[in-house]
Amino acid sequence: MTAEAQVPVDLDALYEPPSERIVKAVLPCLVDFHEAYLRQATFFCLATASADALDASPRGGQPGFVHVLDRHTVAFADWPGNNRIESLRNLQRDARVGLLFLFPGLDVFMRINGNARASTDAALLARLTEAGRTPKAATVVTVTEVLFHCGKAINRARLWDPASQVDRDKVPSVGKMMVTLAQMHDADVAQIDAHYAHAVKHELY
Numbered sequence: 001m002t003a004e005a006q007v008p009v010d011l012d013a014l015y016e017p018p019s020e021r022i023v024k025a026v027l028p029c030l031v032d033f034h035e036a037y038l039r040q041a042t043f044f045c046l047a048t049a050s051a052d053a054l055d056a057s058p059r060g061g062q063p064g065f066v067h068v069l070d071r072h073t074v075a076f077a078d079w080p081g082n083n084r085i086e087s088l089r090n091l092q093r094d095a096r097v098g099l100l101f102l103f104p105g106l107d108v109f110m111r112i113n114g115n116a117r118a119s120t121d122a123a124l125l126a127r128l129t130e131a132g133r134t135p136k137a138a139t140v141v142t143v144t145e146v147l148f149h150c151g152k153a154i155n156r157a158r159l160w161d162p163a164s165q166v167d168r169d170k171v172p173s174v175g176k177m178m179v180t181l182a183q184m185h186d187a188d189v190a191q192i193d194a195h196y197a198h199a200v201k202h203e204l205y
Helices: 020-024 032-040 086-091 122-127 152-157 174-181 189-202
Strands: 043-050 053-060 067-070 073-078 096-102 108-119 137-150
Touching: 032 108, 043 086, 053 086, 073 108, 073 122, 086 108, 086 137, 096 137, 122 137, 174 189
Parallel strands: none
Antiparallel strands: 043 053, 043 096, 067 073, 073 137, 096 108, 108 137
16 A cells, blocks of 8 residues: 555545535434334344444344334344344443434435443333244344435435346355355255245244
8 A cells, every 4th residue: 555545535625514404404312203214114224333343234124113212212122143143242342333224115214323232121022022022132222313314325226126136146045155155065055045045034033
């Protein structure tokens, strides 16, 4: 890397400051607009950090699976995944979180920043029950900042356009990747693909 490349970029010289309307729309707590979107929310990505690790992981559920406890607090269940539980482990060392919500079919994002903790409170877990299942733990987020993002990225990616869906044959299958990366040389790729296809749709809770 050259000495010139190491000079910090002067971002303020490159970009105009945000407009007053953008600044005013960033709030320290939820208002009715945010709650209306959360009642419809089915998917978000959760960002966490610690001194030696970063993580961004998907979260999904039925509309309203992120529960508004009050104007400053939301909560959501932890459902089965790959058992790395990196987000929960990170929260034990660094409470900061970012939640980025996508709303299928809509050209808008919503972001919540705050501090979070894991909870096993029985009353809360009962409230977060889905499909007759009670989660082992929940994440409770204290909101410090909430804002909407425009949907330009959605349209650049043509995310909601059916024609932009990835052709499965153009990328390696989950089974093939698992066999190669985990060195499962005697495994049956087709069998792993079939198991994954079933599990990812039917073993949600």
